[in-house]
Amino acid sequence: MNCIVIDDEATARMIISQLCSNVPSLNVLEEFPNAMQAIKYLNQNEVDLIFLDIHMPDFTGFDFIETLKNPPKIILTTSDPNFAIQAFEYDCIVDYLVKPITQERFNKAIGKAEAKQNKPVTKASKTEKVESTSGNDLYVNIDRRLIKIDIPSIYLVEAKGDYIQVKTEDKNYTVHSTLKKIEEKLPDNLFLKVHRSYIINIKKIIDIEDNSVLIKKDVIPVSRSNRPELMKRLNLL
């Protein structure tokens, strides 16, 4: 099985590659310190198995899975046993390894991966409320000042923990708010939530690859569940 390793910790990547080297049927093609690099790689390459860390900054393992249209088998590797239930909502996840991983436990996971047929991922569908408002201005509270932002100039909104980053043609604003709140204020003819952490201005798209869009210089992941809506909104030839 051709596999890749995604983990922001170099020590973890090295350990997983070592564990793989003791299993003749495994061939580690690449290692990635973040999910975005792996997404770009998977746009061009096919793999049979992914070793995926859940807990990564900015972009979790679950965020990553959401971007995959037809995910290969995935083995989660984590220091946190609390995500096990969520993990098994995904058909593509064949096992869940808690670090530090022993060779014996690793081999068991590989046995499961080999036994499992590759199926597309299924997950309980979620409903997302998209509301629009009229008007071209949005006021955001920054350092106790209300700053006016021209809505059409916004090209990207990114969730960052308790904050959102609003990127416009001229300036970026970090605002203490949620993606859900701003989503309700943005007109739905211009804006679309393409991922649980991103809302994009569809007029600002430069190009679209399989599971990502390029806006300005930002490559933004598109969740599998949001992709049909995105494609519907484009003027396709």
Place this chain on the structure above:
Amino acid sequence: MEQPNQSYINSLSGGDQAFKQKLIDVIKKEFPEEKLVYFNNYNAKNYKLAAENVHKLKHKISILGLEKGYEVAVAYENSLLEGSTNHKEAFEAILNSITIYLEEI
């Protein structure tokens, strides 16, 4: 107090000395960086971010065979997520013990 050890690393390396040394070198490089980020976030009272740093440091603690230390880290991570600093001293004592150990090996 529980001391760091190489049981897991030895078992993983299966006698491959080159791999073992390379792994130790990576840990020696990553650990101080992760520790620094943790202290920066803690001192800035960014407890949520500090909890993420503790989460990452937990792996190094477990690799170095500190089973009780791992439990302390889990408890401390949970405390930080709740905005509390319970277990801070115990956790930082573990960091200190790893720092000394990595300087010696």
